[in-house]
Amino acid sequence: MPVVHKSTIRRARQAEKRHARNRATLSAVKGLMKKVQSAVAGKQVDAAKTSLREATAALGKAVTKGVMKANTASRRVSRLTKHVNSLISPR
Numbered sequence: 001m002p003v004v005h006k007s008t009i010r011r012a013r014q015a016e017k018r019h020a021r022n023r024a025t026l027s028a029v030k031g032l033m034k035k036v037q038s039a040v041a042g043k044q045v046d047a048a049k050t051s052l053r054e055a056t057a058a059l060g061k062a063v064t065k066g067v068m069k070a071n072t073a074s075r076r077v078s079r080l081t082k083h084v085n086s087l088i089s090p091r
Helices: 006-041 045-065 070-088
Strands: none
Touching: 006 045, 006 070, 045 070
C-alpha cells in the first residue's frame, strides 16, 4: 500500500477548492461577455456600454485572482470594446 502523506491529502483538498472557485469565476466572466455580445447584436448602445464596464471589471478581477492571464484578459477586453465602439460610430 502506498504511503500518502498528510500534506498530499491537504494539497489535493485545496486543489479541489481552487478548481471550483476558478471555474465559477470563469463561468461568471463568460456570462458577462455574452451579455455584452447580445447587447451589441441587439444594437442596444446603453446596455452594451454598461455590460462592457461590468465585463471589463470582472476580467480585471480574474487576472488579479490568478484565474486568467493578463494578456488573455486584455485581448478579450479589446475585442469587446471594438464591438461596442462599432455600435457607437459605425464606419
